[in-house]
Amino acid sequence: MSQPISYVTSPALNVHALKASCANCSLHQLCLPMGLDDADINRLDQIIGRRRRVLRDESLYRMDDPFRNLYAIRFGHFKTYQINPSGEQQITGFQMAGELLGMDAISADRHHCDAVALEDSEVCEIPFPRLEELFSHIPTLLHHFHRIMSQEITREQNVMLLLGNMRAEQRFAVFLVNLSSRYAARGYSPTSFQLRMSREDIGNYLGLTIESISRLLSRFKKQGWLKVDKREVQLLDPVMLKALAAGTESCSPM
Amino acid sequence: MSQPISYVTSPALNVHALKASCANCSLHQLCLPMGLDDADINRLDQIIGRRRRVLRDESLYRMDDPFRNLYAIRFGHFKTYQINPSGEQQITGFQMAGELLGMDAISADRHHCDAVALEDSEVCEIPFPRLEELFSHIPTLLHHFHRIMSQEITREQNVMLLLGNMRAEQRFAVFLVNLSSRYAARGYSPTSFQLRMSREDIGNYLGLTIESISRLLSRFKKQGWLKVDKREVQLLDPVMLKALAAGTESCSPM
Protein backbone atom coordinates (compact mmCIF):
# COMPACT_ATOMS: atom_id res chain seq x y z
CA MET A 1 0.00 0.00 0.00
CA SER A 2 2.66 2.56 0.99
CA GLN A 3 4.70 3.47 -2.07
CA PRO A 4 8.49 3.63 -1.89
CA ILE A 5 9.65 7.20 -1.56
CA SER A 6 11.67 7.03 -4.75
CA TYR A 7 11.53 4.62 -7.60
CA VAL A 8 15.22 5.08 -8.38
CA THR A 9 16.59 4.44 -4.93
CA SER A 10 14.59 1.29 -4.35
CA PRO A 11 13.48 -0.43 -7.52
CA ALA A 12 13.50 -3.81 -5.86
CA LEU A 13 11.12 -2.66 -3.20
CA ASN A 14 8.82 -1.31 -5.86
CA VAL A 15 8.73 -4.56 -7.76
CA HIS A 16 8.01 -6.20 -4.47
CA ALA A 17 5.08 -3.87 -3.94
CA LEU A 18 3.45 -5.04 -7.15
CA LYS A 19 3.00 -8.40 -5.54
CA ALA A 20 1.25 -8.90 -2.28
CA SER A 21 3.49 -8.85 0.72
CA CYS A 22 2.34 -10.15 4.05
CA ALA A 23 5.47 -8.82 5.72
CA ASN A 24 4.50 -5.23 5.01
CA CYS A 25 0.78 -5.69 5.38
CA SER A 26 -0.85 -3.99 8.30
CA LEU A 27 -3.31 -6.85 8.61
CA HIS A 28 -0.88 -9.67 9.22
CA GLN A 29 -1.92 -9.95 12.84
CA LEU A 30 -5.50 -10.64 11.78
CA CYS A 31 -4.98 -12.53 8.57
CA LEU A 32 -3.52 -15.86 7.52
CA PRO A 33 0.09 -15.11 8.58
CA MET A 34 -0.94 -14.52 12.19
CA GLY A 35 1.66 -15.81 14.60
CA LEU A 36 4.28 -16.68 11.99
CA ASP A 37 7.90 -15.63 12.44
CA ASP A 38 9.61 -13.49 9.80
CA ALA A 39 11.16 -16.40 7.98
CA ASP A 40 7.85 -18.19 7.60
CA ILE A 41 6.06 -15.01 6.56
CA ASN A 42 8.56 -14.73 3.75
CA ARG A 43 7.86 -18.28 2.64
CA LEU A 44 4.18 -17.50 2.62
CA ASP A 45 4.87 -14.34 0.64
CA GLN A 46 6.53 -16.39 -2.06
CA ILE A 47 3.39 -18.28 -2.90
CA ILE A 48 0.93 -15.42 -2.61
CA GLY A 49 -0.32 -14.52 -6.07
CA ARG A 50 -1.06 -11.11 -7.45
CA ARG A 51 -3.27 -8.60 -5.81
CA ARG A 52 -6.58 -8.10 -7.45
CA ARG A 53 -8.81 -5.08 -7.51
CA VAL A 54 -12.53 -5.66 -7.39
CA LEU A 55 -14.76 -2.69 -8.08
CA ARG A 56 -18.03 -2.09 -6.32
CA ASP A 57 -20.72 -4.57 -7.41
CA GLU A 58 -18.20 -6.71 -9.26
CA SER A 59 -17.88 -10.41 -8.49
CA LEU A 60 -14.71 -11.82 -7.02
CA TYR A 61 -16.02 -15.26 -7.94
CA ARG A 62 -19.34 -16.83 -8.80
CA MET A 63 -21.05 -20.02 -7.82
CA ASP A 64 -19.71 -23.02 -9.76
CA ASP A 65 -16.54 -21.22 -10.79
CA PRO A 66 -13.63 -23.68 -10.52
CA PHE A 67 -11.76 -23.31 -7.26
CA ARG A 68 -8.15 -22.18 -7.51
CA ASN A 69 -7.56 -19.51 -4.91
CA LEU A 70 -8.50 -18.38 -1.49
CA TYR A 71 -8.67 -14.61 -1.16
CA ALA A 72 -7.54 -12.42 1.71
CA ILE A 73 -9.20 -9.02 1.79
CA ARG A 74 -6.65 -6.19 1.90
CA PHE A 75 -9.21 -3.44 2.01
CA GLY A 76 -12.85 -3.02 1.23
CA HIS A 77 -15.92 -5.09 2.01
CA PHE A 78 -17.63 -8.06 0.39
CA LYS A 79 -20.85 -9.95 0.67
CA THR A 80 -21.25 -13.64 -0.08
CA TYR A 81 -24.55 -15.13 -1.05
CA GLN A 82 -25.98 -18.21 -2.58
CA ILE A 83 -28.93 -18.73 -4.82
CA ASN A 84 -31.30 -21.65 -4.55
CA PRO A 85 -32.91 -23.51 -7.47
CA SER A 86 -35.96 -21.25 -7.43
CA GLY A 87 -33.82 -18.14 -7.68
CA GLU A 88 -34.03 -16.84 -4.13
CA GLN A 89 -30.88 -15.37 -2.74
CA GLN A 90 -29.53 -15.61 0.80
CA ILE A 91 -26.59 -13.53 1.94
CA THR A 92 -24.42 -15.77 4.08
CA GLY A 93 -21.98 -13.16 5.33
CA PHE A 94 -20.33 -9.76 5.09
CA GLN A 95 -16.53 -9.83 5.02
CA MET A 96 -14.02 -7.10 5.75
CA ALA A 97 -10.26 -6.47 5.65
CA GLY A 98 -8.15 -9.32 6.98
CA GLU A 99 -10.83 -11.95 6.43
CA LEU A 100 -10.53 -14.95 4.15
CA LEU A 101 -12.89 -15.75 1.30
CA GLY A 102 -13.46 -18.97 -0.61
CA MET A 103 -13.18 -21.70 2.00
CA ASP A 104 -16.57 -23.12 1.07
CA ALA A 105 -15.14 -24.07 -2.32
CA ILE A 106 -12.62 -26.63 -1.10
CA SER A 107 -15.13 -29.43 -0.70
CA ALA A 108 -16.35 -29.57 -4.29
CA ASP A 109 -13.50 -27.82 -6.11
CA ARG A 110 -16.04 -25.21 -7.22
CA HIS A 111 -17.28 -22.15 -5.49
CA HIS A 112 -20.49 -22.68 -3.60
CA CYS A 113 -21.56 -19.04 -3.48
CA ASP A 114 -21.02 -15.66 -5.11
CA ALA A 115 -18.71 -13.04 -3.61
CA VAL A 116 -19.42 -9.44 -4.57
CA ALA A 117 -17.59 -6.28 -3.53
CA LEU A 118 -19.70 -3.79 -1.58
CA GLU A 119 -17.21 -1.03 -2.44
CA ASP A 120 -14.00 -0.80 -4.40
CA SER A 121 -11.81 -3.40 -2.77
CA GLU A 122 -8.58 -5.31 -3.06
CA VAL A 123 -7.72 -8.91 -2.28
CA CYS A 124 -4.61 -11.12 -2.29
CA GLU A 125 -4.91 -14.28 -4.32
CA ILE A 126 -3.72 -17.33 -2.44
CA PRO A 127 -3.31 -20.33 -4.76
CA PHE A 128 -4.72 -23.12 -2.66
CA PRO A 129 -2.60 -26.01 -3.99
CA ARG A 130 0.56 -24.07 -3.17
CA LEU A 131 -0.78 -23.20 0.25
CA GLU A 132 -1.39 -26.88 0.94
CA GLU A 133 2.19 -27.67 -0.06
CA LEU A 134 3.38 -25.07 2.38
CA PHE A 135 1.35 -26.60 5.21
CA SER A 136 3.65 -29.59 5.46
CA HIS A 137 6.57 -27.25 6.08
CA ILE A 138 4.94 -24.74 8.42
CA PRO A 139 2.79 -26.51 11.02
CA THR A 140 2.00 -23.19 12.68
CA LEU A 141 0.45 -21.98 9.45
CA LEU A 142 -1.57 -25.15 9.09
CA HIS A 143 -2.86 -24.93 12.62
CA HIS A 144 -3.85 -21.34 12.15
CA PHE A 145 -5.62 -22.17 8.93
CA HIS A 146 -7.65 -24.78 10.74
CA ARG A 147 -8.57 -22.21 13.34
CA ILE A 148 -9.79 -19.88 10.62
CA MET A 149 -11.94 -22.57 9.01
CA SER A 150 -13.29 -23.60 12.38
CA GLN A 151 -14.07 -19.98 13.17
CA GLU A 152 -16.10 -19.79 10.00
CA ILE A 153 -18.05 -22.83 11.16
CA THR A 154 -18.82 -21.29 14.53
CA ARG A 155 -19.71 -17.98 12.93
CA GLU A 156 -22.27 -19.72 10.78
CA GLN A 157 -23.63 -21.61 13.77
CA ASN A 158 -24.22 -18.26 15.43
CA VAL A 159 -26.14 -17.08 12.40
CA MET A 160 -28.22 -20.25 12.54
CA LEU A 161 -29.07 -19.41 16.15
CA LEU A 162 -29.98 -15.91 15.06
CA LEU A 163 -32.19 -17.02 12.18
CA GLY A 164 -33.77 -19.89 14.04
CA ASN A 165 -34.56 -18.36 17.40
CA MET A 166 -34.39 -14.60 17.52
CA ARG A 167 -37.00 -11.91 16.94
CA ALA A 168 -36.34 -9.13 14.48
CA GLU A 169 -35.19 -6.65 17.09
CA GLN A 170 -32.64 -9.03 18.57
CA ARG A 171 -31.34 -10.05 15.17
CA PHE A 172 -30.68 -6.48 14.25
CA ALA A 173 -28.97 -5.74 17.57
CA VAL A 174 -26.73 -8.78 17.07
CA PHE A 175 -25.88 -7.50 13.61
CA LEU A 176 -24.89 -4.06 14.87
CA VAL A 177 -22.89 -5.35 17.84
CA ASN A 178 -21.07 -7.79 15.59
CA LEU A 179 -20.03 -5.07 13.16
CA SER A 180 -19.01 -2.90 16.08
CA SER A 181 -16.67 -5.48 17.56
CA ARG A 182 -15.11 -6.30 14.22
CA TYR A 183 -14.34 -2.65 13.57
CA ALA A 184 -12.94 -2.38 17.08
CA ALA A 185 -10.62 -5.31 16.36
CA ARG A 186 -9.32 -3.39 13.36
CA GLY A 187 -8.63 -0.25 15.32
CA TYR A 188 -11.68 1.67 14.12
CA SER A 189 -14.35 3.22 16.26
CA PRO A 190 -16.73 0.62 17.66
CA THR A 191 -19.51 3.18 17.98
CA SER A 192 -19.30 5.12 14.77
CA PHE A 193 -19.08 3.49 11.38
CA GLN A 194 -20.56 3.27 7.94
CA LEU A 195 -22.85 0.50 6.80
CA ARG A 196 -21.30 -0.69 3.56
CA MET A 197 -24.38 -2.65 2.55
CA SER A 198 -27.88 -1.58 1.60
CA ARG A 199 -30.90 -2.01 3.88
CA GLU A 200 -32.01 -4.70 1.50
CA ASP A 201 -28.77 -6.63 1.98
CA ILE A 202 -29.08 -6.34 5.75
CA GLY A 203 -32.64 -7.60 5.59
CA ASN A 204 -31.74 -10.48 3.35
CA TYR A 205 -28.89 -11.50 5.66
CA LEU A 206 -31.08 -11.33 8.76
CA GLY A 207 -34.05 -13.10 7.19
CA LEU A 208 -36.15 -9.92 7.24
CA THR A 209 -37.49 -7.46 4.67
CA ILE A 210 -36.09 -4.09 3.80
CA GLU A 211 -39.16 -2.49 5.39
CA SER A 212 -38.51 -4.25 8.67
CA ILE A 213 -34.92 -3.01 8.73
CA SER A 214 -36.11 0.49 8.06
CA ARG A 215 -38.64 0.30 10.88
CA LEU A 216 -36.09 -1.15 13.27
CA LEU A 217 -33.68 1.67 12.52
CA SER A 218 -36.41 4.21 13.16
CA ARG A 219 -37.39 2.53 16.39
CA PHE A 220 -33.84 2.27 17.69
CA LYS A 221 -33.34 5.91 16.75
CA LYS A 222 -36.50 6.97 18.58
CA GLN A 223 -35.36 5.05 21.65
CA GLY A 224 -32.12 7.00 21.58
CA TRP A 225 -29.97 3.92 21.11
CA LEU A 226 -28.35 5.14 17.90
CA LYS A 227 -28.16 7.87 15.32
CA VAL A 228 -28.46 7.19 11.62
CA ASP A 229 -27.84 9.36 8.63
CA LYS A 230 -28.11 7.34 5.45
CA ARG A 231 -25.48 4.68 5.97
CA GLU A 232 -23.58 6.47 8.71
CA VAL A 233 -24.38 4.88 12.06
CA GLN A 234 -23.49 5.97 15.56
CA LEU A 235 -24.21 3.69 18.48
CA LEU A 236 -25.35 5.88 21.38
CA ASP A 237 -26.14 3.12 23.86
CA PRO A 238 -23.86 0.16 23.15
CA VAL A 239 -24.64 -1.40 26.52
CA MET A 240 -28.34 -1.51 25.75
CA LEU A 241 -27.66 -2.86 22.28
CA LYS A 242 -25.46 -5.61 23.70
CA ALA A 243 -28.19 -6.50 26.17
CA LEU A 244 -30.69 -6.69 23.35
CA ALA A 245 -28.30 -8.85 21.35
CA ALA A 246 -27.77 -11.17 24.29
CA GLY A 247 -31.52 -11.46 24.73
CA THR A 248 -31.44 -10.20 28.31
CA GLU A 249 -33.38 -7.10 27.38
CA SER A 250 -36.27 -6.38 25.08
CA CYS A 251 -37.96 -3.22 23.89
CA SER A 252 -41.60 -2.38 23.46
CA PRO A 253 -42.77 -2.24 19.84
CA MET A 254 -43.79 1.44 20.16
CA MET B 1 -18.49 -54.77 17.65
CA SER B 2 -18.09 -58.38 16.54
CA GLN B 3 -16.25 -60.33 19.18
CA PRO B 4 -13.58 -62.81 18.16
CA ILE B 5 -14.96 -66.32 18.24
CA SER B 6 -12.44 -67.40 20.82
CA TYR B 7 -10.18 -65.36 23.03
CA VAL B 8 -7.56 -68.08 23.05
CA THR B 9 -7.21 -68.60 19.35
CA SER B 10 -6.90 -64.94 18.46
CA PRO B 11 -5.77 -62.78 21.34
CA ALA B 12 -4.08 -60.34 18.97
CA LEU B 13 -7.29 -59.80 17.05
CA ASN B 14 -9.09 -59.19 20.30
CA VAL B 15 -6.66 -56.54 21.42
CA HIS B 16 -7.00 -54.99 18.03
CA ALA B 17 -10.76 -54.93 18.36
CA LEU B 18 -10.55 -52.96 21.57
CA LYS B 19 -9.08 -50.10 19.61
CA ALA B 20 -10.71 -48.52 16.64
CA SER B 21 -9.56 -49.77 13.28
CA CYS B 22 -10.24 -47.83 10.13
CA ALA B 23 -8.98 -50.71 8.01
CA ASN B 24 -11.82 -52.96 9.14
CA CYS B 25 -14.43 -50.27 9.39
CA SER B 26 -17.27 -50.41 6.92
CA LEU B 27 -17.42 -46.62 6.87
CA HIS B 28 -13.93 -45.89 5.65
CA GLN B 29 -15.21 -44.80 2.27
CA LEU B 30 -17.33 -42.11 3.90
CA CYS B 31 -15.20 -41.14 6.84
CA LEU B 32 -11.83 -39.50 7.39
CA PRO B 33 -9.72 -42.26 5.74
CA MET B 34 -11.52 -41.84 2.41
CA GLY B 35 -9.16 -42.30 -0.50
CA LEU B 36 -6.16 -43.42 1.54
CA ASP B 37 -4.12 -46.44 0.51
CA ASP B 38 -3.69 -49.34 2.94
CA ALA B 39 -0.35 -48.15 4.26
CA ASP B 40 -1.71 -44.72 5.11
CA ILE B 41 -4.85 -46.16 6.66
CA ASN B 42 -2.62 -48.11 9.00
CA ARG B 43 -0.75 -44.98 9.97
CA LEU B 44 -4.05 -43.31 10.71
CA ASP B 45 -5.12 -46.33 12.74
CA GLN B 46 -2.08 -45.92 14.96
CA ILE B 47 -3.17 -42.56 16.23
CA ILE B 48 -6.88 -43.25 16.57
CA GLY B 49 -7.77 -43.39 20.25
CA ARG B 50 -10.20 -45.67 21.97
CA ARG B 51 -13.76 -46.16 20.91
CA ARG B 52 -16.31 -44.61 23.14
CA ARG B 53 -19.88 -45.60 23.79
CA VAL B 54 -22.39 -42.83 24.31
CA LEU B 55 -25.82 -43.82 25.57
CA ARG B 56 -29.00 -42.14 24.47
CA ASP B 57 -29.34 -38.60 25.86
CA GLU B 58 -25.74 -38.60 27.08
CA SER B 59 -23.34 -35.85 26.03
CA LEU B 60 -20.30 -36.63 23.94
CA TYR B 61 -19.02 -33.18 24.85
CA ARG B 62 -20.43 -29.95 26.18
CA MET B 63 -19.93 -26.34 25.32
CA ASP B 64 -16.70 -24.93 26.80
CA ASP B 65 -15.18 -28.37 27.34
CA PRO B 66 -11.51 -28.24 26.42
CA PHE B 67 -10.88 -29.49 22.91
CA ARG B 68 -8.77 -32.61 22.58
CA ASN B 69 -10.44 -34.92 20.08
CA LEU B 70 -12.47 -35.00 16.97
CA TYR B 71 -15.00 -37.83 16.93
CA ALA B 72 -16.00 -40.05 14.04
CA ILE B 73 -19.38 -41.70 14.47
CA ARG B 74 -19.22 -45.49 14.09
CA PHE B 75 -22.90 -46.05 14.61
CA GLY B 76 -25.81 -44.16 16.06
CA HIS B 77 -27.01 -40.59 15.70
CA PHE B 78 -26.19 -37.31 17.41
CA LYS B 79 -27.52 -33.81 17.59
CA THR B 80 -25.40 -30.72 18.16
CA TYR B 81 -26.84 -27.57 19.61
CA GLN B 82 -25.75 -24.35 21.15
CA ILE B 83 -27.30 -22.26 23.84
CA ASN B 84 -27.34 -18.49 23.81
CA PRO B 85 -26.91 -16.22 26.84
CA SER B 86 -30.65 -16.12 27.48
CA GLY B 87 -30.88 -19.88 27.55
CA GLU B 88 -32.48 -20.55 24.17
CA GLN B 89 -31.22 -23.57 22.34
CA GLN B 90 -30.66 -24.01 18.63
CA ILE B 91 -29.91 -27.37 17.13
CA THR B 92 -27.23 -26.84 14.49
CA GLY B 93 -27.22 -30.31 13.00
CA PHE B 94 -28.02 -34.01 13.18
CA GLN B 95 -25.07 -36.32 12.55
CA MET B 96 -24.97 -39.97 11.57
CA ALA B 97 -22.47 -42.78 11.03
CA GLY B 98 -19.33 -41.78 9.17
CA GLU B 99 -19.64 -38.10 10.01
CA LEU B 100 -17.15 -36.08 12.01
CA LEU B 101 -17.96 -34.17 15.19
CA GLY B 102 -16.05 -31.42 16.95
CA MET B 103 -14.61 -29.28 14.16
CA ASP B 104 -16.16 -26.15 15.60
CA ALA B 105 -13.87 -26.50 18.61
CA ILE B 106 -10.58 -25.98 16.79
CA SER B 107 -10.84 -22.21 16.67
CA ALA B 108 -11.05 -21.55 20.40
CA ASP B 109 -9.63 -24.81 21.80
CA ARG B 110 -12.98 -25.36 23.51
CA HIS B 111 -16.14 -26.87 22.23
CA HIS B 112 -18.60 -24.35 20.90
CA CYS B 113 -21.69 -26.53 21.21
CA ASP B 114 -23.09 -29.60 22.93
CA ALA B 115 -23.20 -32.98 21.21
CA VAL B 116 -25.81 -35.42 22.52
CA ALA B 117 -26.57 -38.96 21.36
CA LEU B 118 -30.07 -39.49 19.98
CA GLU B 119 -29.72 -43.22 20.56
CA ASP B 120 -27.06 -45.54 21.94
CA SER B 121 -24.05 -44.76 19.76
CA GLU B 122 -20.35 -45.28 19.37
CA VAL B 123 -17.60 -42.95 18.23
CA CYS B 124 -13.86 -43.15 17.53
CA GLU B 125 -11.76 -40.63 19.37
CA ILE B 126 -9.29 -38.85 17.12
CA PRO B 127 -6.72 -36.91 19.11
CA PHE B 128 -6.43 -33.72 17.13
CA PRO B 129 -2.78 -32.85 17.88
CA ARG B 130 -1.70 -36.28 16.64
CA LEU B 131 -3.88 -35.91 13.58
CA GLU B 132 -2.20 -32.61 12.79
CA GLU B 133 1.22 -34.27 13.06
CA LEU B 134 0.07 -36.89 10.61
CA PHE B 135 -1.04 -34.26 8.11
CA SER B 136 2.53 -33.32 7.26
CA HIS B 137 3.20 -36.93 6.27
CA ILE B 138 -0.02 -37.74 4.43
CA PRO B 139 -1.04 -34.87 2.14
CA THR B 140 -4.01 -36.86 0.87
CA LEU B 141 -5.35 -37.05 4.40
CA LEU B 142 -4.86 -33.34 4.90
CA HIS B 143 -6.63 -32.49 1.68
CA HIS B 144 -9.53 -34.71 2.55
CA PHE B 145 -9.78 -33.18 5.98
CA HIS B 146 -10.03 -29.75 4.39
CA ARG B 147 -12.80 -31.02 2.17
CA ILE B 148 -14.69 -32.28 5.19
CA MET B 149 -14.39 -28.94 7.00
CA SER B 150 -15.38 -27.10 3.86
CA GLN B 151 -18.35 -29.39 3.45
CA GLU B 152 -19.47 -28.49 6.95
CA ILE B 153 -19.27 -24.81 5.97
CA THR B 154 -21.42 -25.33 2.87
CA ARG B 155 -23.86 -27.47 4.83
CA GLU B 156 -24.35 -24.66 7.29
CA GLN B 157 -24.76 -22.16 4.47
CA ASN B 158 -27.57 -24.31 3.14
CA VAL B 159 -29.23 -24.22 6.54
CA MET B 160 -28.89 -20.45 6.58
CA LEU B 161 -30.70 -20.35 3.25
CA LEU B 162 -33.37 -22.58 4.69
CA LEU B 163 -33.86 -20.54 7.84
CA GLY B 164 -33.63 -17.19 6.12
CA ASN B 165 -35.77 -17.71 3.05
CA MET B 166 -38.00 -20.74 3.12
CA ARG B 167 -41.55 -21.27 4.32
CA ALA B 168 -42.32 -24.01 6.78
CA GLU B 169 -43.44 -26.50 4.18
CA GLN B 170 -40.27 -26.13 2.12
CA ARG B 171 -38.04 -26.35 5.18
CA PHE B 172 -39.59 -29.60 6.19
CA ALA B 173 -39.32 -31.03 2.68
CA VAL B 174 -35.64 -30.08 2.58
CA PHE B 175 -35.17 -31.82 5.90
CA LEU B 176 -36.77 -35.05 4.70
CA VAL B 177 -34.97 -35.09 1.37
CA ASN B 178 -31.67 -34.46 3.09
CA LEU B 179 -32.13 -37.38 5.47
CA SER B 180 -33.21 -39.54 2.56
CA SER B 181 -30.07 -38.88 0.54
CA ARG B 182 -27.79 -39.40 3.50
CA TYR B 183 -29.34 -42.77 4.22
CA ALA B 184 -29.06 -43.65 0.55
CA ALA B 185 -25.34 -42.84 0.65
CA ARG B 186 -25.01 -45.34 3.50
CA GLY B 187 -26.78 -48.09 1.64
CA TYR B 188 -30.08 -47.78 3.49
CA SER B 189 -33.46 -47.20 1.96
CA PRO B 190 -33.93 -43.61 0.83
CA THR B 191 -37.70 -43.86 1.18
CA SER B 192 -38.17 -45.72 4.40
CA PHE B 193 -36.40 -44.77 7.60
CA GLN B 194 -36.79 -43.89 11.21
CA LEU B 195 -36.61 -40.38 12.57
CA ARG B 196 -34.13 -40.60 15.42
CA MET B 197 -35.08 -37.22 16.82
CA SER B 198 -38.26 -35.94 18.44
CA ARG B 199 -40.70 -33.59 16.71
CA GLU B 200 -39.46 -30.95 19.07
CA ASP B 201 -35.86 -31.41 17.89
CA ILE B 202 -36.94 -31.21 14.27
CA GLY B 203 -38.85 -28.03 14.97
CA ASN B 204 -35.97 -26.48 16.83
CA TYR B 205 -33.57 -27.31 14.00
CA LEU B 206 -35.90 -25.89 11.35
CA GLY B 207 -36.78 -22.75 13.29
CA LEU B 208 -40.37 -23.93 13.81
CA THR B 209 -42.48 -25.16 16.73
CA ILE B 210 -43.36 -28.72 17.55
CA GLU B 211 -46.98 -27.95 16.63
CA SER B 212 -45.95 -26.79 13.17
CA ILE B 213 -44.00 -30.00 12.57
CA SER B 214 -46.97 -32.04 13.66
CA ARG B 215 -49.27 -30.14 11.33
CA LEU B 216 -46.84 -30.47 8.44
CA LEU B 217 -46.62 -34.21 8.93
CA SER B 218 -50.41 -34.46 8.94
CA ARG B 219 -50.68 -32.34 5.81
CA PHE B 220 -48.03 -34.28 3.91
CA LYS B 221 -49.74 -37.48 4.98
CA LYS B 222 -53.12 -36.23 3.80
CA GLN B 223 -51.59 -35.27 0.45
CA GLY B 224 -50.33 -38.81 0.09
CA TRP B 225 -46.69 -37.77 -0.02
CA LEU B 226 -45.65 -39.90 2.92
CA LYS B 227 -46.76 -42.32 5.60
CA VAL B 228 -45.90 -41.84 9.24
CA ASP B 229 -46.26 -44.09 12.18
CA LYS B 230 -44.68 -42.54 15.25
CA ARG B 231 -41.09 -42.05 14.11
CA GLU B 232 -41.22 -44.46 11.20
CA VAL B 233 -41.43 -42.54 7.94
CA GLN B 234 -42.04 -43.74 4.42
CA LEU B 235 -41.69 -41.32 1.52
CA LEU B 236 -44.42 -42.15 -0.98
CA ASP B 237 -43.76 -39.34 -3.46
CA PRO B 238 -40.06 -38.49 -3.34
CA VAL B 239 -40.28 -36.58 -6.62
CA MET B 240 -42.89 -34.25 -5.22
CA LEU B 241 -40.93 -33.83 -2.01
CA LYS B 242 -37.81 -32.94 -3.95
CA ALA B 243 -39.77 -30.41 -5.98
CA LEU B 244 -41.07 -28.89 -2.77
CA ALA B 245 -37.55 -28.80 -1.35
CA ALA B 246 -36.24 -27.13 -4.49
CA GLY B 247 -39.00 -24.55 -4.29
CA THR B 248 -40.34 -25.38 -7.73
CA GLU B 249 -43.59 -26.66 -6.30
CA SER B 250 -45.85 -25.57 -3.50
CA CYS B 251 -48.89 -27.06 -1.82
CA SER B 252 -52.10 -25.47 -0.71
CA PRO B 253 -52.46 -25.10 3.05
CA MET B 254 -55.58 -27.34 3.10
Added chain:
DNA sequence: CGCTCGATTGATGTCATTCAAGGCTTGTGG
Protein backbone atom coordinates in the same frame (compact mmCIF):
# COMPACT_ATOMS: atom_id res chain seq x y z
C1' DC C 1 -35.49 19.42 -14.51
C1' DG C 2 -37.12 14.77 -14.35
C1' DC C 3 -35.61 10.23 -13.72
C1' DT C 4 -34.17 6.39 -10.92
C1' DC C 5 -32.94 4.09 -6.88
C1' DG C 6 -32.96 3.42 -2.10
C1' DA C 7 -35.35 4.37 1.98
C1' DT C 8 -39.30 5.47 4.90
C1' DT C 9 -43.96 5.05 6.57
C1' DG C 10 -48.78 3.48 6.84
C1' DA C 11 -52.58 0.07 6.02
C1' DT C 12 -53.68 -4.55 5.46
C1' DG C 13 -52.84 -9.53 5.19
C1' DT C 14 -50.91 -13.99 6.35
C1' DC C 15 -48.26 -17.60 8.14
C1' DA C 16 -46.63 -19.54 12.00
C1' DT C 17 -46.88 -19.12 17.03
C1' DT C 18 -49.17 -19.37 21.25
C1' DC C 19 -52.54 -21.15 24.16
C1' DA C 20 -55.40 -24.84 25.33
C1' DA C 21 -57.38 -29.38 25.38
C1' DG C 22 -57.18 -34.03 24.53
C1' DG C 23 -55.23 -38.60 22.72
C1' DC C 24 -51.96 -42.24 22.47
C1' DT C 25 -48.01 -44.94 24.31
C1' DT C 26 -45.11 -46.45 27.70
C1' DG C 27 -43.77 -47.54 32.11
C1' DT C 28 -44.75 -48.25 37.07
C1' DG C 29 -46.93 -49.99 40.90
C1' DG C 30 -50.82 -51.94 43.14
Added chain:
DNA sequence: CCACAAGCCTTGAATGACATCAATCGAGCG
Protein backbone atom coordinates in the same frame (compact mmCIF):
# COMPACT_ATOMS: atom_id res chain seq x y z
C1' DC D 1 -54.51 -57.20 35.00
C1' DC D 2 -55.77 -52.52 35.56
C1' DA D 3 -54.98 -47.71 37.26
C1' DC D 4 -52.39 -43.93 36.83
C1' DA D 5 -48.86 -40.76 35.55
C1' DA D 6 -45.49 -38.86 32.34
C1' DG D 7 -43.97 -37.94 27.72
C1' DC D 8 -44.78 -37.14 23.30
C1' DC D 9 -47.74 -35.98 19.88
C1' DT D 10 -52.00 -34.09 17.60
C1' DT D 11 -55.53 -30.77 16.73
C1' DG D 12 -58.30 -26.48 17.10
C1' DA D 13 -58.89 -21.45 17.93
C1' DA D 14 -56.97 -16.99 18.81
C1' DT D 15 -53.15 -14.01 18.54
C1' DG D 16 -49.23 -11.70 16.91
C1' DA D 17 -44.99 -10.65 14.38
C1' DC D 18 -43.48 -9.78 10.26
C1' DA D 19 -44.60 -9.62 5.22
C1' DT D 20 -46.89 -7.52 1.55
C1' DC D 21 -48.84 -3.81 -0.82
C1' DA D 22 -48.86 0.91 -1.73
C1' DA D 23 -47.73 5.75 -1.48
C1' DT D 24 -44.29 9.13 -0.71
C1' DC D 25 -39.83 11.19 -0.01
C1' DG D 26 -35.16 12.53 -0.86
C1' DA D 27 -30.59 12.20 -2.93
C1' DG D 28 -27.83 11.60 -6.83
C1' DC D 29 -27.27 12.05 -11.66
C1' DG D 30 -27.72 12.49 -16.61
